[in-house]
Amino acid sequence: MATTLNKDFAFPSNAALFLDFDGTLVGFQDNPYSVHLANSEISCLLNLNDKLDGALAIISGRDIVDLSKRVPIALWRIGNHGLYSAAPDTPPPNDLPKFSSDIRRKIDTVMSQVPEIWIEDKGPVLAIHHRKKPALGLAISQAISPLLAPLKTHIIQVGNCVVEIKPASANKGIGLRKQMTRDPFLGRIPIMIGDDTTDEEGFIAAKKLGGFGIKIGHGPTQAKYNLLNIQDLYSFLRLPT
Ligand SMILES: [Mg+2]
Known part of the structure; x- marks a missing residue:
């Protein structure tokens, strides 16, 4: 059970901060391509990045190219659930491997029976969004599972409406863990902040490296702390370090 952070919380000055994007730094919208940070939020992140001597990364399930359009290029960006990263002031890799077109076609056929979903290509990752049908996650997972047998290295992960x-x-x-081996993250205390099932692996990794997780929202989690919502997160991030 996570403990809710209060205003007296001491934010370690030698922290390395890993921030999820959707549901953590920005609210969800029906169209994820219309999501962007407000100017005040960008300022907050850049200030914090300076205070941490650059040990701040945005870590997201979004494709690294798409993520790089939505967060300042002055920050480390880690996309595709940790698969690819881009250092500050460098463009993201643009030659990602593609998801199997054969299996994609089969998934398209099965999913064409389900209204109001859309499928997003993210390099080797395929995302089936069902924000307008929130209860369908398990059913979608069960419907596509038999199609994936040839993809021996792939797994299905059910997240928040995806x-x-x-x-x-x-x-x-x-x-x-990979990022913590790089300067300026090396030797710091990792703090992972996120809202969804995909962030749980980050919470566990941060804990194993002597840090901890902060979950946005409630529910079962491996995070040590939680915050009620995105507004509370920005209040926390603006605290002096
Ligand atoms: Mg999220």
Whole structure:
């Protein structure tokens, strides 16, 4: 059970901060391509990045190219659930492997029976969004599972109104651990902040490296702390370090 952070919480000055994007730094919208940070939120993140001497990364399930359009390029960006990263002031990789077109066609056929979903290509990851049918996650997972047998290295992950088919190595915990071996993250205390099932692996990895997780919202979690909502997160991030 996570403990709710209060205003007296001491934010470690030698922290390395890993921030999920959707549902953590920005609210959900029906169209994820219309989501963006407000100017005040960008300022908050850049200030914090300076205070942490650059040990701040946005870590998201979004494709690294798409993520790089939505967060300042001055920040580390880790996309595709930890698979690919881009250092500050460098463009994201643009030659990602693609999801199997053969299996994609089969999934398209099955999913064409389900209204109001849409399928997003994210390099080797496929995301089936069902925001207008929130209860369908398990049913979608069960419908596509038999199609995935040829993809021996892929797993299904059911998130908040999205079912994703991804390589097992696409894992925010793996992404966080890899990032902690790089300057300026090396030797710092990792703090992972996120809202969804995909962030749990990041919470666990942060804990194993001597840090902790903060979950946005309630519910079962491996995070040590929680915050009620995105507004409370920005209040926390603006605290002096
Ligand atoms: Mg999220």
